[in-house]
Amino acid sequence: MKAVPAACRLRIRPEECVACAACPSVCHTLALRMDALELVLDEDLCDNCSVCVRVCPVGALYIERSNEGSG
Amino acid sequence: MRSTSNEKADAVVVGGGIAGSLLAGLLARDGFRVVVLEKRPVIGVPVRCGEAAGSKEEISKFIPVDEEFVAVELNGARGFAPDMTFFEKRMPGFGVVLERDKFDQALAAQAVRRGAEIRTYHEVVALEKAGSRVTGVKVKDHTNGASYTIASPVTIGADGIESFVGRWAGLTRHLRPKEIHSGAEYLLEGNGFPTDTIEIYVGTAIAPGGYVWVFPKGHRVANVGIGVHPTMATDGTARDYLDRFIDERYPGAARLRFIAGGVSGSRPLDTMVGDGVLLAGEAARHNNPFSGGGIMNSLEGAEEAHKVVTKALSRGDTSAEALKEYDAAWHNRNGRSIRKFALLRELFFKLNDDDLNGLVSVLDKVVRATDGRIADYADLFRTAARTTPGVLWKAKRMLW
Secondary structure, three states: OOOOOOOOOEEEOOOOOOOOOHHHHHOOOOOEEEOOOOEEEOOOOOOOOOHHHHHOOOOOEEEOOOOOOOO | OOOOOEEEOOEEEEOOOHHHHHHHHHHHHOOOOEEEEEOOOOOOOOOOOOOEEOOHHHHHOOOOOOHHHEEEEEEEEEEEOOOOOEEEEEEEEEEEEEOHHHHHHHHHHHHHHOOOEEEEOEEEEEEEEEOOEEEEEEEEEOOOOOEEEEEOOEEEEOOOOOOHHHHHOOOOOOOOHHHEEEEEEEEEEOOOOOOOEEEEEOOOOOOOOOEEEEEEEEOOEEEEEEEEOOOOOOOOOHHHHHHHHHHHHOOOOEEEEEEEEEEEOOOOOOOOEEOOEEEOHHHHOOOOOOOOOOHHHHHHHHHHHHHHHHHHHHHOOOOHHHHOHHHHHHHHHHHHHHHHHHHHHHHHHOOOHHHHHHHHHHHHHHHHHOOOOOOOHHHHHHHHHHHOHHHHHHHHHHHO
């Protein structure tokens, strides 16, 4: 039986992100990229490794805590 | 409005920054049809840089110096230890602080005058390949949403630290946290800034694994920025560290502009070329991994790339084999020293505040003793090591 990859829990705070391109540089799956003006996240490629969260100079990225079991 | 969906060019340059514009213009001047694709709507905007560069004389080798893009001419540098003692070295005219947006635009204008075509708001979204050979690019025109392709014997990735050309071509991989500095910078207005001197501040609480810089930009105005090691900075983001520094040192200053970015601390790439593809500028990891400075290195790297690409295009052979001399040329010009700076960077991570205080004290003695008669800062460190054996011993201990 094939394992289902965990859903991406990376989130961007759009009001904080300044599209500086630090995070695509460290993303090992190419899930993060810059288009002309803003940061774009491909959730299918993200594996929640959270290196980008450490590297972001302004704290615009975070991993959402899962709330399984809560109402 | 462009209606053709498949175009041809001799060279496609991805990215209209410093390396991209210089390289495009040099190739166009040789008679080649060159198209530059810049994904942003305006060249050079927004500025994402500390903006300090080499001397006017060094810059003039690449473009005539126009005072329009020079904010300040620099005559010296000060280095502050964690305990706020400092050493100072006067070096008249050693560098400038640029207006990066105007500088990038001037380079782009020069490229256009030389015959290159620059398309802004056109984003390269994929490489076209035949097997492993890069045969061109797929482009999205953001002005009208249309897509088109350009076929070309050589595609040049000059698309910055995040370089997707490099990653798609398999020439670069993602940077690891210890290979990147998280950077943030304000343009500040207020009292107490130097007028013609750059200032560097180090300290494990001030800028873990990095430094704060103060680069004067004019009357009462300065770029004040920081680079921190992402995993050594445990007390908040790069911006948090910078805010604390500014609130302490320049409490009344007004924040006029904020930018952030990553600065590559990577050693040079094993190779910057593939079949039909070549990297230049930060995309090729040309910048200095210790200081973070990239402007002069990007200009020099683009110049080296031009020599190799023009020959390859003339001979009709843009295979990796034909382009490979670029790797050796860069290694000889700057690659060797970049490797040394990468090592120095590793050493720097290991220094604590006592070490930093001691180092600045030694550098102060050395500068005074030699009356400033030192060629460059590599020479400065060598002289410091000779003058104070203790520094050599510490370096030796740290390397183990």
